Amino acid sequence: MAPRKQQEIFDATLRLxxxxxxxxxxxxxxxxxxxVNKTTIYRWWPSKAALLGAALVEADVLGFDPPDTGSLRGDLVALVEGMIRLLTEEPSADIAVAALGAAVRHxxxxxxxxxxxxxxxxxEIFDRAVARGELAASADPMLVVDLLAGAVWLRVVFRGLPAPDGFADAAVSALLDGV
Known part of the structure; x- marks a missing residue:
């Protein structure tokens, strides 16, 4: 399937x-x-669950490139700012909340x-930080990401509050420096 057509299918899936x-x-x-014809879709994805799963990973609208600011702190702040944009800016906000929320129930x-x-x-953020000597190799990158992403999801999605200016810096500082 042509990449452009595939993106159109993913876009339609996520918007729906x-x-x-x-x-x-x-x-x-x-x-x-x-x-496109529905048989074309079924030829590539056997179910709506498979289609949505592929769209979540491969759609341009939810695309993600890890930040590389030259420091762990800068990368983590940029990562949190990206999470905030994902959950507050259209069209990704409605898509991310609906699709990832559905994963919990289905x-x-x-x-x-x-x-x-x-x-x-x-x-990659953590691998670069270890190589630069900013982070111990024994650090748990998934825990760090979970703590930061959890802060963003809780604030923005579950509490319905805005992430004020400086939220990303404050969240990263609380994690790296302690409260």
């Missing part, structure tokens, strides 16, 4: 899940919105691939 939730997402709806939607892919990219 944002508009209608996982229960309202259908392969027929994706086919109609993306201008085990057939395996979001582990999304998180594994994202963490594999985030891991």
């Amino acid at each position: 899940v944002a508009e209608k939730g996982y229960d309202g997402l259908t392969v027929e709806g994706v086919a109609e919105r993306s201008g 085990p057939e939607l395996d979001a582990r691939r999304f998180f594994a892919d994202r963490f594999a990219r985030e891991r």
